[in-house]
Amino acid sequence: MSLNLFPICVSSFRHLSLLDISNNCLSSVPEDIVYLTSLTLLNVSKNCLVDITAICELSHLQSLDVTENKLTELPRSLWKLGRLKTFSCSFNEIICLPEEIGCLEVLTALRITNNKLSTLPRSFSNLTGLLLLQLDGNVFDHIPLQIFGCISLLELSLSHNIIEGSIPAKICSLVNLRTLNLAYNRVIDFPVELEKLESLEYLDISGNPVESSTISFGKLIQIQQLSASKCGLSFVPDDLTFNIISTLPLSICELNNLVVLELQFNKLSSLPEDFERLSNTLRQLDLGHNEFEVIPMSLFCRRSRLSYLCLDANPISEVPNEINNLKELTHLSISDCRRLKSLPEGLGSCTNLCTLEVSKNKLSSLPKTLSKLESLKYLNLSDNDFNHFPLVVCSIPRLRVLLYDQTEGRPLLPPECPDGWYQKSLLLYPEIKDSFDSEYEKFVLKSLCEILINNFPKENTHSLLQKIGFSDIMIESLEKQFPGGHNHIKRLKVAFEAWTGFTFEYENLGLNKKSRESYSGQQLSDSKDFNTSDILAQPDKKLLVQNQSLQSELCDTKESFSSNNKILKETNSNLYITSHRLLHIVHLIGLDQLHSKLMQYVLRAQQVRF
CATH class of the missing domain: 3.80.10.10 (Ribonuclease Inhibitor)
Incomplete structure (x- = not known):
């Protein structure tokens, strides 16, 4: 009203x-x-x-x-x-x-x-x-x-x-002044007396046609935020965006209370040697759209308090591993650096990082340490050179936004699957082969099954072998057959009737009771379909088949998804959650039309875990 x-x-x-x-x-x-x-x-x-x-x-x-x-x-x-x-x-x-x-x-x-x-x-x-x-x-x-x-x-x-011309020298009479905003006038000259404003913390002279030879801010020791963008300067002491600055003077390092420094859209290729003197107070630094070929090491001193760092559109080819010193960093942007092909392992030590923008580079892989970024919520990987989707992103626990648009980057190629794995799936569940509309759908289901199998909690392997009738001698034999011990067994196929007489939760194997009854008594006699290199026989027990060609092909997948084991609580519901995350990855790759069909395959994928 x-x-x-x-x-x-x-x-x-x-x-x-x-x-x-x-x-x-x-x-x-x-x-x-x-x-x-x-x-x-x-x-x-x-x-x-x-x-x-x-x-x-x-x-x-x-x-x-x-x-x-x-x-x-x-x-x-x-x-x-x-x-x-x-x-x-x-x-x-x-x-x-x-x-x-x-x-x-x-x-x-x-x-x-x-x-x-x-x-x-x-x-x-x-x-x-x-x-x-x-x-x-x-x-x-x-x-x-x-x-x-x-x-x-x-x-x-x-x-x-x-306001035109020069600023009167009498401005120095305002000795208590902390904030002075003269932006977007027609000022061309500042008096040297301006340096007498020792209490000045914020100064904005943006949008004035200032003559760079008349500016000297080096004695404004209390300054915290200085903005002089769009002034047409060719040489200036501090942060000024949209100018043509190629060199910063040493006086900038005397601004001991500087918090925000914006230097984007200039021609900088280096920083003063003493720049790290600002590390105790500087929180935001923008060096985007300059000419840095090497990132200055002065940015990565151990006492740095940087929380925001932008290095966009520079001709840099690598990021130093010393970035691990930026413990307070929350926002990092390194986009449009066309020579950048990789990120350092040290990036995983920036555990407070919330936003990571690395689009429009030449990245072909990501460091595994990204899984340690427990605070990361936003990740932009668009327009890079990935051959395969970087599965490590699935291990970032709190990731909420993932951008993966390859409009300008290299399109993804399907990874090669180990020989014999798909034939195994068909033998265990023959009806699968009639459910596909295309060869590409077959590839998607195979990939999904691979990941589900790799995520079986490794600490349960020993007890599982005992439950299905393995003696300690047989377990030792398996350890010799599979380098790294039985915890690293990738494929162990067991005839379904071998489970008869053993009482344990079928959900532990991702197999419900109905499926067990359906396959009870089935023989895995057609071993040629498995491309099997070795068959282990157990006295008075059923056949045990293992495919030696599949021992190590998917190590990267297992490591990338190791964090999923924390939420994989041996229940069908949690298996479904894990599968749903994988389906989302498929969706990101561009298989929108397969999303609904894959939802129907989740149960089947669980049934062929072992």
């Missing part, structure tokens, strides 16, 4: 101290408002007021907000608001301020942005207690001298005016 008229009943609230009637359609303030003698805060912003004379009778008012109305001037009776501390009248059409504004001696914050001011009254210099002054978006063609009388100022903002 929007109000068109001021509620008369409000004037009877004599003890009211706060009144907010913003965001209405009020065109005037009634005279009865003077009865609200206890009012200290009044917000009438975003209305249609053209006059606020009645408000000036509220002598106890400390905060007044008339932003976004239709005011063209302020009343001369403004002096009556002797207790006013904060006054906001931005986004109106005020052309000038009355002399009486100088009577507001306790005023600490004044916001008059986006009006039509071009001058200030002489009395303005009386506002010696003013701490914040925002005059952005007006039509000042110079910095009014009256401002320099406001000696307590902590923040002065004059961006988006038409």
Whole structure:
């Protein structure tokens, strides 16, 4: 509901101290408002007021907000608001301020942005207690001298005016100034006296046609954020984006409180030798779109506190393993570096990393240590040179967003499958061969089965062999047959009737009771279909078949999916969860049309795990 008229009943609230009637359609303030003698805060912003004379009778008012109305001037009776501390009248059409504004001696914050001011009254210099002054978006063609009388100022903002020429040397009289914003004016010169502002923490001179020879910020030792983008500089002391800087001066290393440094879109190829002196405070560094062929080692000192690092669009060919020193790094972007073919193992030590952007490179593989990035939620691998999908990403536990668009990169090629594996699957479950629409679907199911088998918890292997009738001697024999011990056995096929007489949960094998009964008594006599190189016989037990050609082909798959063992709790439901994750990978490869069919194959894949 929007109000068109001021509620008369409000004037009877004599003890009211706060009144907010913003965001209405009020065109005037009634005279009865003077009865609200206890009012200290009044917000009438975003209305249609053209006059606020009645408000000036509220002598106890400390905060007044008339932003976004239709005011063209302020009343001369403004002096009556002797207790006013904060006054906001931005986004109106005020052309000038009355002399009486100088009577507001306790005023600490004044916001008059986006009006039509071009001058200030002489009395303005009386506002010696003013701490914040925002005059952005007006039509000042110079910095009014009256401002320099406001000696307590902590923040002065004059961006988006038409200030021309040089900044007056008197600006150094504002010794307490911490924030100075002169962005998007027509300033070409800064006085050397600017260095006397030793308390300055934030300086923005972006969008000014500054002459680089006139700038020297090296003595602004408290500076934390400096922005001078789009100034057309060819040489400058600190962070300036969208310029043509090729060299940074040593003075930048003296900015001991610098937190944010943006140097993108320049021509930098190196950093000063003492750059690591900034490592104790520097949190954000953007070196994108420069000419670095080698990443400076000064970025990777052990005491670094960098949380954001951008190295996009540089001709770098490698990332130093010393990146493992950036323990506080949360965002890393190394995209569009066309010579970059690999990432270092040390990247896995950046355990606080949340976002990793490595698109548009020449990456063909990823380090296995990426599985240690427990905080990583966003990963962009688009447009690289991967031959096969990097399965290590499936081991990143908290990954939420994975971008893998190969519009410009190399298309994926199906990996080769070990000989004999598919024939085994057909023998155990003959009906599968009639369920496929294409050879590619066969490949997908085979890959899915491979991964399910590899994820059987290795610690259960010994007990499983005992349950199906292996003696200790036979287990020893298997250990000799399979290098690395029975925990690394990749394929062990057992006749289904060998399970008869043993009592254990069928779910442990990913095989439900119905499937067991269906296959009970089946003989694996047609061993030629297995491409078997060796058959082990056990006295008084059924045949045990193993395919020696499959001992080591899928080691990488097993290691890549080792983290899945944590969630694989030997239940069909958890097997389904793991399978669903694999189906999602298939979907990323581009097999959208197979997604629904593969959901039907999950159970079959479980049935041929052993």
